[in-house]
Amino acid sequence: MKRITIDPVTRIEGHAKVTIQLDDNGRVAGTEFHVTQVRGFEKFTEGRPFYEMPGITARICGICPVSHLLASSKACDAIMAVRIPPTARKLRELVHAAQIVQSHALSFFYLSAPDLLLGMDCDPATRNIVGLIAAHPEMARDGIELRKFGLQIVEAVAGERVHGFGIVPGGISAPLQPQVRDHLLVDLPSAKAIARRTLDFFKRALDGYAEEIEFFGSAPMMSAGLVDRLGNLQLYDGMLRFRAADGTITADGIEGDDYATWIGETTLRDSYMKAPYFKPRGFPGGVYRVGPLARLNAIDQCGTPVADAELVEFRERFGAPAHSAFLYHCARLIEIVYALERIEVLLDDEQVLDKHVRAAAGVNAHEGIGMIEAPRGILIHHYNVDDDGAIVKANLIVATGHNNLAIGRAIQQVSERFVDGAKLTEGMINRVSAVVRAYDPCLSCSTHAAGEIAMRVTLVGADGEVLDDVSRF
Amino acid sequence: MAKSWMMSRASEDSAAIVVVGYGNTLRGDDGIGWRAVESLARRNLPASTVVLTAHQLDPELARTIAQAKLALFVDAERGGKPGSVRCQAVSSDAPDSDFSHQLTPAALLALAQNLYGTSPVAFEITMCGEGFDVGEGLSPICEAALPRLVEAIAQKIGI
Known part of the structure; x- marks a missing residue:
């Protein structure tokens, strides 16, 4: 051996x-x-006041802190038993869509583009973003512009580009100012143009990756994602759906509060990452995927016109559900298109400027669960608190954990x-x-x-x- | 930092002078850069100056500094006498670095030069820290020396 x-x-x-x-x-x-x-957030947050959890758990991540801010704040909303103001909900979706744009742009342009554009067999000394800049400077500039656009919206709503303080239990800490909204709208057409040409480029480039598409994690398996009642893609809200490898819906309409009925967790030898599985099929038979490809598999449609047209083409070309993990890259680009369409809808909505953005309350429930679609997949924060609001137990199921198996x-x-x-x-x-x-x-x-x-x-x-x-x- | 997002946003891509204070404010003296530029921002700065804070230098800053005439990178440093201030020129001729989303000042300048065809005159202005353990706030010696760091930045700006 x-x-x-x-x-x-x-x-x-x-x-x-x-x-x-x-x-x-x-x-x-x-x-x-x-x-x-090993990270240990679930353990060392015990005893902390629940309203500190968004700020603490955001420090889990430097790329997608917004995801933890949102999932944690939703769990805190449940502990406070409040329904956040409609404008706060829209601002949360706005900042989340912007985070999807910047995080997916980082993954595609900075981390994976060297493989995709320079070749898997390229010398590792040049198979990096420096090599990418030398060979494809226009692509590198596009990556910077797209990520910057997303980060500007994150900063506008969350207060900082990384580890912001503006997403809080009960809503958002401050309204969006009209002049800030107007500035963001100015840069939107350029971001959409970058997303358009990048997706067009990559769809053509996929012809050269037939072997990778066939052998990169193409074993059929279940997909999980959040959808609304119409089957549209949902990133901030929505109910959990599992779609089997053959395309049939295995479980649907699962609220965040009921996740533990359907998702089990186990540990693996020699790894600190937990391994969630679909409970009805047990471990390890209940393996499933989350994230961009799984989301496109789970939904019926995106719910925005351009992304929906791309989804139709994607399914015609690669099947529904599509199984090759290599297609995550393509799914990521389609989701950037979707997120930019949602950003436009939200910024054009005058209600996004309303001044009522936060509900206030104390402890009204001893348990709160927040579930969202982070860039990499479903993220769940589950807290139990005592009468004073101190954390008694915290369980975090992060997106990458779902994909462990x-x-x-x-x-x-x-x-x-x-x-x-x-x-x-x-x-x-x-x-x-x-x-x-x-x-x-x-x-x-x-x-x-x-x-x-x-x-x-x-x-x-x-x-x-x-x-x-x-x-x- | 009590900054005006609009002021920052409106001038960020056309500023003549860009000052970036960076580091981790949750690791003691690593937050020196943030504290220094926060103090600087309270001064009467030239209209074409933008002051930014960041946990680290990322590629998105390349476009911002590419169009500037002067870029100042304010950071903490290890290894010297705590509280000592050092200012040194940064060159875009530094060797390329293999990075993903965290850069040195030299690599950022090189990125700006390679992508946008121009880069500013740049200086790295640092203060040696004493402690970098988990926790907010500067060590007493760095707290006392902070005005010297701010003054060094102000001199480069010309105020």
């Missing part, structure tokens, strides 16, 4: 490693995906297809890493510079002898 370790996997959020077990003939016998850091299966499939135990190559290592990146996992959820971390792959024989070793920094 031989073992290959990819540690760490690069250009993802957080720290992980992959172990590939080879048999004596050099064929892949098994794979494991390890998340090697699916990522593991995708690694297995890619390894079986591309890994040759007799010889390690950059393209081989990168394809295993790239299938993890396709899910855009947010493991730490903290930011880091990809280039500062080394990737090391070691091939060890059954007797402990190092047969091959590839490092890069």
Whole structure:
């Protein structure tokens, strides 16, 4: 038996490693995906006042703190037993849509575009954003512009581009000023144009990735996402739907309060990331996906005209449901289109400027659950509090956790297809890493510079002898 | 920071002088950059100056600084005498770095040059911190030395 370790996997959020077990003939016998850091937020928040939870849990992540602010604030709304003002709900959806734009732009342009535009087998010394700038400066500029647009809206509503303070229990801390709204609308056409040409470019480029589409985590499995009563895509609100691999709806209309009836959690050997599963099918049979591709599979339609047209084309080309994890990239771009359409609708709505944006109350319930669609998938915050509002128990199910089992299966499939135990190559290592990146996992959820971390792959024989070793920094 | 989002937004992409204070305010003296530019922002600054705070330098800043004449990066530093202030020029000729969403000042300048064809004169103005443990607030020695850091920034701006 031989073992290959990819540690760490690069250009993802957080720290992980992959172990590939080879048999004596050099064929892949098994794979494991390890998340090697522990965060502990569920434990150390015990005893904190519930209204501190949005600010504390936002620190889980430097890329999608808005997701934690929103899910946490929704859980706090439930503890206060308030219905937030309509304008606050719209502002929350606005800032969430903007976060989808900036987070998806980061994933596509900064983290995955080097693979997609420069090639999986490209020299790792240039397969990064610097190489991307040299080869495709217009694409790099577009990525910067799109991310900047999203971050400006986040700053306008949440108060800061990262770890804002404007999303609070009961609503939003301050109304949106008319002149700020007007400035945001000025930049919207440019953002839409970037999304349009990027999606058009990538749809053409997909013709060159037939092998990746076929073998990058294409095993059929369930998809989970939030939908409204009409089956439209919902990112801020909505009910949980599970759609089976054959396209039939397995479970539908599940409110956030009832998530524990349908989602179980277990732990895996050698990983700090929990592994949620669909309870009726048990573990590990209840594996499912979340995130952009799963959302497009789960919904009936997006609910906005341009994104809906793209969804029709996507389904005609790749099937419904579509199963290749490689298509997460395409789904991400369609969701950027959708989010920009929602941003336009919300900014054009005069009610978004209303001054009533926050409901006030104390502890009126001992339990609160908040559920949203984060950029990477379903995010659930579940709190229990005592009479004084102190946290007694906190349970967080993060988007990437839902995908834990699916990522593991995708690694297995890619390894079986591309890994040759007799010889390690950059393209081989990168394809295993790239299938993890396709899910855009947010493991730490903290930011880091990809280039500062080394990737090391070691091939060890059954007797402990190092047969091959590839490092890069 | 009690900043005006509108003022920042309206001038960000056309400012002649860009001052960025960055670091982690939850790690003691790592918040020196934030504290310094917050203090600077209370002064009577030239109209074409924009003052920004950030946890780290990210690629989105490239467009902002590309159109400026002067960029000042204000940060904490490790290893020297706590409270000492250092100012050094930053060059866009620095070697390319392999980054995703966190940059050095030199890499940011290089990014601006490569993407937009221009980059400003730039300086990195730093103060050595004493403690970087978890917690808000500066160490007493850095708190006392903060005016010197603010004055060093003001001198570069010319006020």
